[in-house]
Each structure stands twice: as C-alpha cells, then as structure tokens.
Amino acid sequence: MLDNLPILSMITFIPLIGALMLMVISRVAKDEGREQIEKNAPTVALWVSFVVFVLSVMMVLSFDRTSADYQFVENAAWIGDGIRYRMGVDGISVLFVLLTTFLTPLCILGSMRSVKFRKLEYMVAFLILETLMIGVFCALDMVLFYLFFEAVLVPMFIIIGVWGGKNRIYASYKFFLYTLLGSVLMLAAMLWIYFYSGTVLGERTTDIAVLASELTIPAGAQTWLWLAFFASFAVKMPMWPVHTWLPDAHVQAPTAGSVILAGILLKLGGYGLLRFSIPLFPNASVTFAPLVFWLSVIAIIVTSLIAYRQNDMKKLIAYSSVAHMGFVTMGIFAMNVQGVQGSIFQMLSHGVVSGALFFCVGVIYDRMHTREISFYGGLAKEMPVFAALFMLFTMANVGLPGTSGFVGEILTMVGAYQVSPWIAFGAAFGMILSAMYALHLFREVIFGEVINEKLIGIADVNKTEAFILGLLAIMTLVLGVYPSVVTDITAVSVDNLIANYNTAIAAAPGN
Numbered sequence: 001m002l003d004n005l006p007i008l009s010m011i012t013f014i015p016l017i018g019a020l021m022l023m024v025i026s027r028v029a030k031d032e033g034r035e036q037i038e039k040n041a042p043t044v045a046l047w048v049s050f051v052v053f054v055l056s057v058m059m060v061l062s063f064d065r066t067s068a069d070y071q072f073v074e075n076a077a078w079i080g081d082g083i084r085y086r087m088g089v090d091g092i093s094v095l096f097v098l099l100t101t102f103l104t105p106l107c108i109l110g111s112m113r114s115v116k117f118r119k120l121e122y123m124v125a126f127l128i129l130e131t132l133m134i135g136v137f138c139a140l141d142m143v144l145f146y147l148f149f150e151a152v153l154v155p156m157f158i159i160i161g162v163w164g165g166k167n168r169i170y171a172s173y174k175f176f177l178y179t180l181l182g183s184v185l186m187l188a189a190m191l192w193i194y195f196y197s198g199t200v201l202g203e204r205t206t207d208i209a210v211l212a213s214e215l216t217i218p219a220g221a222q223t224w225l226w227l228a229f230f231a232s233f234a235v236k237m238p239m240w241p242v243h244t245w246l247p248d249a250h251v252q253a254p255t256a257g258s259v260i261l262a263g264i265l266l267k268l269g270g271y272g273l274l275r276f277s278i279p280l281f282p283n284a285s286v287t288f289a290p291l292v293f294w295l296s297v298i299a300i301i302v303t304s305l306i307a308y309r310q311n312d313m314k315k316l317i318a319y320s321s322v323a324h325m326g327f328v329t330m331g332i333f334a335m336n337v338q339g340v341q342g343s344i345f346q347m348l349s350h351g352v353v354s355g356a357l358f359f360c361v362g363v364i365y366d367r368m369h370t371r372e373i374s375f376y377g378g379l380a381k382e383m384p385v386f387a388a389l390f391m392l393f394t395m396a397n398v399g400l401p402g403t404s405g406f407v408g409e410i411l412t413m414v415g416a417y418q419v420s421p422w423i424a425f426g427a428a429f430g431m432i433l434s435a436m437y438a439l440h441l442f443r444e445v446i447f448g449e450v451i452n453e454k455l456i457g458i459a460d461v462n463k464t465e466a467f468i469l470g471l472l473a474i475m476t477l478v479l480g481v482y483p484s485v486v487t488d489i490t491a492v493s494v495d496n497l498i499a500n501y502n503t504a505i506a507a508a509p510g511n
Contacts, residue, residue: 008072008087011055011097012134015104018048019127026120038120042112045123049105049130056101063094065489068496070140070209079143082194082205086140091493092274092344093137095486096267099351100137102475103263104130106468107256110359113464114255114366115163122163126256129155133264137271142190142206145275149232149268150183156257156265164252171245171252178245182235189228193217193280212279212500219283226284229276236269237325240299250318251371255362258314262321263355267347270328274344278335278497282504289333293416293423296333299326300430308437313361313371316441317354320397323434324350330427331412335501339415340494345486346408349396349479353405356393356472360386363465364445367458373441378450383460387446389469394442396476398435404479 022044026037063071070088078085089097108126115122132155135148153176161172190206197215198204205211217225235242246266250258278285300323307319324346331343363386364379365371380387396403399410409431417424450456461469479486 006074007055007059008074008089008138011052011059011101012087012131012138014052014055015048015127015134016131018045019124019131022120022124022127041120041123042108042115045127046105046108046112048127049101049108052130052134053101053105056098059089060094060098060489063089063091063489065091066492068492073140078141082197082203082207083143084141084207085144086207087138087144088140088209089138091490092497093271095344095348095489096137096264096271097134099267099348100130100133100264103260103351103355106355106359106471107259109464110259110362110468111254111256114362118162122159125155125158126260129159129260133260133268136268140208142193142208142211144206145208146183146187146190149272150180152265152268153179156261159257160249160253163254163257166252167248168252171248174245175249178238178242179232179235182232182242185228186232189225192221192225196221208275215280216504217280222281222284223287226277226281226288229272229281230288233269233272233277236272237266237329238269238322239295239325239329240302240322243299243303243322246322247315247318250321250358251312251314255358255365258358258362259355262317262358263351266321266325267351270325270332270343270347273329273332274340274497278332278501282501285333285335285501286505289335289419292329292333293420296326296330297423297426297430299323300330300427301433304430304433304437308433308440310437311373313373313441313445314358316373316437317357317361320357320434320437321350321354323430324354324397326430327409327412327427330416330423331408334412334415334419335498336415336418337494337498338411338418340498341487341490342408342411342413342415344490344494345404345479345483346412348486349404349408349476352472352475352479353393353396353403356389356469356476357397359465359468359472360390360393363461363469364458368454373444375452376445376455377448377452378446378455379458380446381450382455382458385466386461389461389473390446391442392473392476394438396480398438399431402477402480404476404483406480407483 022041070090073088076085132148132152139145139148157172157176161168194204194206200215238246253261303319303322307316310316328343328346331339361371396405399405413424413427
C-alpha cells in the first residue's frame with residue numbers, strides 16, 4: 001500500500017510544510033487577516049499533526065515485523081562524497097516515530113487554551129520540533145542524523161525561553177549549552193569515522209547500516225569514539241551526574257514543552273545508544289558496561305531520594321524521569337533480549353506515563369497557578385475524575401503490575417540480573433524509592449481535607465483535558481496488559497542487534 005510513497009519523508013516534513021505555510025500566510029496577510037490567522041493557527045497545527053499521526057499509523061500497520069531490515073527506505077543524492085539523504089525505520093525506531101506523532105497533537109490540543117500570547121509562533125515551533133524529532137528516528141545517514149539531533153535544540157530552546165516561567169531564560173540557555181557541548185564531541189567522532197571508512201572500505205560513507213555491518217574499528221579507537229558518542233547521549237537522556245539541566249528545563253517549560261521534553265527528547269539519547277554505541281563500538285561497550293551499570297543504579301537511587309525532597313511537582317517528576325532513564329541504560333548494556341527489549345519498552349512507556357503526569361500537573365496549574373505540593377490537598381473531593389486519572393498514572397510510574405511501567409522495569413531488571421544480581425538488586429531498591437516519592441506526591445495532593453480555601457470549588461477536568469488524559473490512560477493500560485503489541489514489533493530487530501553484537505565480540509582479537 002505504501003510501497004510507491006515516500007512515506008517517511010511525508011511523515012517527517014509535513015509538519016515543517018505546515019509551519020512554513022502558517023508563517024508565510026501570516027506575513028502576507030493584512031492586519032485583520034493576521035489576527036484571524038493567529039486565532040486559527042492552533043486548529044491548523046492540530047489538523048496537520050493529526051494527519052501525520054494517521055500516516056504513521058498506516059506505516060506501522062504496513063510494517064513487516066518478521067524482518068530485521070530497514071523498511072520504507074528512501075535513498076537520494078544529497079551532499080555527495082558518500083553523504084546521502086537516507087531514511088528508513090526498523091523495529092527499534094518505528095514505534096518511536098509513532099510515539100512522537102501521538103504525543104504532538106495532544107500537546108497542541110492541550111496548549112490551545114493555556115498559551116495566551118503569540119499562539120501562531122508557538123504552533124510553528126511545535127510543528128518544526130515534530131519534524132526534527134521524527135527525522136532523528138528515521139535518519140539512516142550519520143550526517144543527516146546529526147543535523148536532526150542538534151536542530152531539535154532550537155525550537156525547544158525557543159519554547160522554553162519565550163513561553164516558559166520566570167527563570168525561563170536561565171533554564172533555556174542551560175538546556176541548550178549542556179546538550180550542545182556533549183554533541184560537539186560526537187561530531188568530531190563522526191568525522192573520524194567518515195574519513196576512516198574511506199581507508200577501510202575503499203570509499204567514504206556515512207551510511208549507518210553500512211558502517212554497522214561492514215566497518216570494524218580498532219579497539220583503541222573504539223574507546224575514544226565510544227566516549228565521544230556517550231558524552232552526547234548521556235547528556236540528552238540525561239544520565240547522572242550530567243542531569244542538572246533537566247529539572248530547571250522542566251520547571252520553566254510550559255506544560256506541553258515538559259510533555260514533549262520528557263516524552264520524546266529524553267529518548268533520543270537511549271535511541272542513539274542502540275543505533276550507534278552498541279553496533280559501532282561493541283568492544284568499548286563491553287569495557288564500559290560496568291561503569292554504565294553503576295551510573296544507572298546511582299541515578300535510580302540518588303535521584304529518587306532527591307525527588308522525595310521536592311516541593312515542586314514538576315521538579316519531582318523531572319527527577320523521576322532521570323531515575324527511570326537509569327533503567328533504560330541498565331537494560332541496554334545488559335545486551336540480552338530481556339534487557340534491550342525492556343529498555344525500549346521502558347522508553348515508550350515513560351513517554352506515555354511521564355507525559356500524562358506533566359499534563360496532570362498542567363491541569364491544576366492552569367487553575368491555581370502554582371505547582372507547590374504544600375498548596376494542595378483534598379483534591380479527591382473536589383476533582384474526583386482528575387484524582388482517579390492521576391492515581392492510574394502514579395501507579396504506572398511506580399511500576400504497578402497491569403500498567404506499562406511494570407513491564408519495562410521488570411524486563412530490564414531480568415536482563416540486568418543475568419549480568420549482575422547486585423545491579424538488579426540496586427535497581428529493585430530504586431523501585432521501592434520510586435513508590436515512596438510517587439505515593440507521597442499523590443497523598444499530599446489528592447488525599448486529606450481541603451485545608452486551602454482557594455481549592456474549594458475548583459473545577460474538575462474539562463472535556464479536552466479528559467480526552468487527552470483518557471487517551472494516555474488507555475495507552476498505559478493497553479501496554480501494561482498487552483505488552484506484545486510492542487515486543488512483537490521490536491523482537492526481530494532486537495534479536496538481530498544482539499546477534500551482531502555477540503558476533504563482533506567473538507571475532508575481536510583475544511576472544
């Protein structure tokens with residue numbers, strides 16, 4: 001059905017085309033027309049993102065889950081000298097495209113009332129951001145990947161810096177500089193690989209699939225290259241101790257910015273580890289796996305303790321995200337089926353659950369204009385529907401069986417246990433701590449008496465909020481009860497990744 005269509009380019013660039021159309025029409029329109037365009041921009045952006053979501057669903061339904069090869073491949077001349085426009089998806093990346101196209105229209109829908117000024121520019125920024133995020137997951141050329149990977153910073157920088165909180169300028173610059181600094185090292189490593197490929201393969205190439213299957217990098221060089229790539233991906237996730245930009249960015253970002261930051265942008269680092277670090281540098285990955293394990297466990301435990309001490313709901317959920325990303329890195333470097341499958345599932349689940357939690361915070365922030373936990377209490381009596389939805393997402397964040405949070409965490413721990421029981425025990429202790437801070441937040445905000453008179457009569461979720469949170473609740477339960485909807489798609493690609501990794505390790509000198 002999609003064989004003759006450049007489906008990936010359509011999914012990737014339709015949001016950008018929509019953004020450009022809004023900007024051009026706004027420029028040429030007269031004053032009265034410009035006001036009308038400003039008013040209708042959210043609706044236009046919503047329809048554009050919805051069309052992209054429909055296309056991505058069609059792509060997933062047409063995806064051959066029995067093949068480990070890249071599918072819907074597009075290959076065209078671009079810069080030259082081995083650098084081409086290559087796009088494609090496999091079982092690892094296809095669901096991240098779907099997650100991106102699922103969350104973006106929800107973010108746009110949720111922003112229609114909460115954004116009070118420069119709505120057109122806000123929607124343009126979100127549509128451009130969607131193009132860049134999808135591009136990261138579809139790019140099969142190293143240079144193309146890097147352009148999408150770095151360009152993502154710009155619209156998010158603008159979203160935080162223009163529509164954020166009181167300290168938005170500080171938070172946006174910290175976000176931008178932290179993530180850019182790590183990526184400079186990755187660019188240098190990519191250039192080395194590009195020139196080295198010409199020496200080994202006879203011609204220079206930036207084709208990710210060719211580099212992963214045909215290029216063998218010396219062990220000594222792998223060490224430095226692995227560190228260069230890891231510096232970028234670790235900051236993006238972010239891993240402890242390079243995580244300090246995340247709480248500030250989340251606290252200052254508008255609600256939809258926090259949703260997309262936690263739901264998608266943090267996944268770019270984990271995806272990069274699976275796409276580059278493991279296939280290109282297998283020997284270095286073995287060498288540094290113990291370091292990653294301990295950094296992961298430290299992140300899970302330490303940031304959970306820090307989260308418990310927070311009084312700002314957004315900051316608490318932000319530290320929670322760092323802890324959950326610790327399960328992802330732990331599962332990836334276990335390099336077995338359970339660990340890698342669990343890390344992918346955890347990223348997808350976290351995208352849904354963390355996005356839902358930030359939406360929940362946005363619901364009460366729009367009414368009370370504060371995120372302080374101590375301000376609230378007794379919302380179960382005033383907002384029963386909100387309380388029920390918030391409880392579901394809290395339980396998923398804790399990892400309650402039957403929710404999506406349980407599947408990813410238990411798989412990563414099973415994978416880690418096969419490598420080191422101590423690492424798995426440390427992660428299990430972190431799960432206990434996650435229950436401590438999540439239930440503390442829920443108890444303080446939802447239960448008890450309504451002591452604060454300002455909360456009396458607070459409106460429960462409206463139709464739009466119920467629709468957004470309801471969809472996220474359905475996804476949370478579907479993934480928790482029927483996890484094979486994900487694992488059936490990712491299985492063949494994960495098996496292929498692990499098989500190639502084991503082959504590379506066995507063929508390494510000294511093994």
